[in-house]
Amino acid sequence: MPLHGWSGVVRCGLPGFLLGLVLMWMVGDNRGPIARAQTLTAVERVRPPVLPGVDPSGTIAFTSPTAGTAQLLYLIDTRAHAFAVYRIDPANPKGLVKLEAARQYQWDLKLAEYNNQPPEVAAIESTVKTLGHSAR
Numbered sequence: 101m102p103l104h105g106w107s108g109v110v111r112c113g114l115p116g117f118l119l120g121l122v123l124m125w126m127v128g129d130n131r132g133p134i135a136r137a138q139t140l141t142a143v144e145r146v147r148p149p150v151l152p153g154v155d156p157s158g159t160i161a162f163t164s165p166t167a168g169t170a171q172l173l174y175l176i177d178t179r180a181h182a183f184a185v186y187r188i189d190p191a192n193p194k195g196l197v198k199l200e201a202a203r204q205y206q207w208d209l210k211l212a213e214y215n216n217q218p219p220e221v222a223a224i225e226s227t228v229k230t231l232g233h234s235a236r
Contacts, residue, residue, distance in 0.1 A: 157179070158177060158179035159175060159176065159178070160174075160176040160178065161174065161175050161176075162174050166187070168189075169190060169191040170187050170189040170190075170191075170196075171188050171190075172185055172187060173186040180204070181204060181205050181206035182203065182205065182206075184199060184201070185199075185200045185201045185202070186200060
């Protein structure tokens with residue numbers, strides 16, 4: 101008597117499960133993730149993880165597409181508080197790379213607000229302080 105509904109599981113699931121077991125046996129040396137984490141050296145435990153696009157020197161790099169074939173490359177130097185934006189067009193026969201914008205942003209970060217929609221920072225600060233005094 102055939103097992104209705106089980107043919108797909110037996111045909112696809114069982115070989116996948118067996119392949120997973122074989123790979124786990126070949127790759128792993130019968131130690132779980134906890135045992136592997138305990139084998140880290142002292143330097144590896146202290147070293148922060150390196151994220152893709154982030155250089156340990158403080159430079160962050162990432163791209164974003166534009167409407168055409170070009171891409172924008174963003175370089176942010178967190179130590180110098182500066183950034184640059186480049187347009188890269190691979191469709192251009194000369195491989196166009198053009199500086200679109202650059203800025204030192206250290207002074208920008210000192211502004212309380214600029215070009216924002218209401219409520220203004222001062223109004224929110226006043227409200228919070230007023231609520232803080234009435235709650236005491």
